[in-house]
Amino acid sequence: MDISIIALTPELFDVYCEIGIRSYKQYYLHLWKEKDPAPYLNSSFTPGILNQEMAHPNNEHFIVYHRESPVGVFKVMLHSEILPYTSKEAFLLEKLYILREYSGKGIGTEVLSFVENKAKALKKEILWLDTMKKGPALKFYLKNGFKILREGVLDFPNVLQNEQQMLILYKTI
Numbered sequence: 001m002d003i004s005i006i007a008l009t010p011e012l013f014d015v016y017c018e019i020g021i022r023s024y025k026q027y028y029l030h031l032w033k034e035k036d037p038a039p040y041l042n043s044s045f046t047p048g049i050l051n052q053e054m055a056h057p058n059n060e061h062f063i064v065y066h067r068e069s070p071v072g073v074f075k076v077m078l079h080s081e082i083l084p085y086t087s088k089e090a091f092l093l094e095k096l097y098i099l100r101e102y103s104g105k106g107i108g109t110e111v112l113s114f115v116e117n118k119a120k121a122l123k124k125e126i127l128w129l130d131t132m133k134k135g136p137a138l139k140f141y142l143k144n145g146f147k148i149l150r151e152g153v154l155d156f157p158n159v160l161q162n163e164q165q166m167l168i169l170y171k172t173i
Helices: 010-031 047-054 107-121 136-143
Strands: 003-007 059-066 069-077 090-098 126-132 147-153 165-172
Touching: 003 107, 010 047, 010 059, 010 069, 010 090, 047 059, 059 107, 069 107, 090 107, 107 126, 126 136, 136 165
Parallel strands: 090 126
Antiparallel strands: 003 059, 059 069, 069 090, 126 165, 147 165
C-alpha cells in the first residue's frame, strides 16, 4: 500500500502542522462558531505546542506518508488513564487526522495497527480514544473493534453547544 509512518522531529514540524490543520478543517469546521477552529488548532498544531509536547516522554507524534506525500498525522500518549483503567493499563490515541482525499484507502486501518502494536509492546490492556458522537470517525472506529466506554464533551471555547457530544471508545488489546 506504500504507507510509511515517520516519528516527528523538529525539522518536520511545518509538515505536521500543515497536514494536521488541513485535515482537521476538512472534517470539523461545522463544530465551531463562525467555523473558526482556532482554539483547537492553536493548542495542537503550532511549533511551540509541538516543542512542549515532545519534551514530555509520554507523548509521541507521527506523520503518515502515502508514497512520498504526507497524508496524515497522529499523536499517542503511552501512559494515559481512563477510569476504570490506570495509566499502566491504558494507551491513548489522542489525535488521528487523515486528509479527506486519502480516506477510505486503508490508511487509517494501517495507523490503528501500528498504534495497537505499540500499545502491545508496552503490555497495555486497552487502547482508548475520544471521537465525535456524530460523524464518519465513529463508524470507522466501531468497524475496527472499538466499543463505547462512555460519553464525553468537547470542552473548548467557541464549540457550538449542539456539537460538543463526544464518545470515549476503547479496544481491548
